[in-house]
Amino acid sequence: MRPAPFAFARPDGLADALSRLGADDDAMPIAGGQSLLVLLGLRLAGAETLVDVTRIPELCGAREADGAVVFGAATTHAMIEDGKVPDPSRGLMRRVAGRIAYRAVRNRGTIGGSLALSDPAADWCPVLIALGATYDIVSAGGARQVAAEDFADGAYSTVLEPGELIRSITVPVLQEGTRWGHAKHARKTGAFAESIAVVVKRPDGVRAALGATGSHAVLLPSVAEAVASGGDVAAAARADIAMADPDADAYRARCHLATILNAAREVCA
């Protein structure tokens, strides 16, 4: 299995990468390559030029800033799993990172690549929505901020325009007294999920999100309300699942119900 020929570009910094991506419609960023090289090999994707973003300083590492942690888009899952970067989430992000794929994939796969691909079953999408993250998107023309819940608009579809890069992901630090619950259901360790539910209960409000729907990860407003008020989470979950994943078959709907109840139980435990 070989991808069709392409040129591999090692840009000299962020501006160079953005100008290459902006100038050429057939250029694509590549980070860990853990999804893109598979898609290119299977010839499900094609590119004339791959622009390596993993050595751009603005995309590497993470820093604490003003009540938040800013993750460079090329931060690997393994760096987050191992706590080599600051954790704003009281352990939630470390748990999630450690359950993505397998260690050899986590050593190379990046948080930004996962978001940009927007696989419906990707682990980071619902988690970053529940954490209230913001994505910093740059192009040769400027920068814009997009809230996590507004980023994906379908399966493998996001608001990213050609020539744009995710530069960083800003995650607010969870204050004292915040609790979280997270459940991933997959056929085997490291496999893509059949359902992912995340609930984050802050002193000032609850956010809940569901992943591995037929489309993209979304907020669960009724579940959040039920967790906040001590209401009937199962009834709220059924209502939200019907909105979040209308085409789910009976099996998938039960997976969603189970992960939502488990995540809610962990929050309230």
Added chain:
Amino acid sequence: MIDLSFTLNGAPVSQRVEDRTSLADLVREGHGLTGTHVGCEHGACGACTVLVDGEPARSCIVLAAMCEGRAVTTAEGLVDDPVMAELRRQFHDKHALQCGFCTPAMMISARDIIARHGAAAPATIRKELAGQICRCTGYAPIVAAIAAAGAALNPSSDAAAAAPHVAATAAGASDAS
């Protein structure tokens, strides 16, 4: 074609490669290092696992061109590694291979499990091995071999204390060698 300078099993290499060449093809076809096996070629089986800067990576979904300035280590480069020596002993002792297709990558992954978890419990080893496919053994002997190697290499750990027979076997084996 693109220029590439990296270290392969400790030796500096500078060459030109086709941009789309995978690291797996580079080490196998370019350098004759056939201990890196290629099963699925799309990241699913783990047979092609090598170390890049000391960390396991699936060489079928790493481009050679990505390894500029990196240190790549294949099974051949770990012949004198003490953890690999213990793993070889235990894989042999516990019959942890049959056809051997998965074995070099299994051992590279096992070495990483021991580096990160020390004397890992069987449940941890099974979780960590989820991405390494073996079509022959049924995994039980592989898990036993890694547990034994981890315990032998971390003699003061709980796991070694809980399984003294394992540590004793390993010590006996190294006495004999």
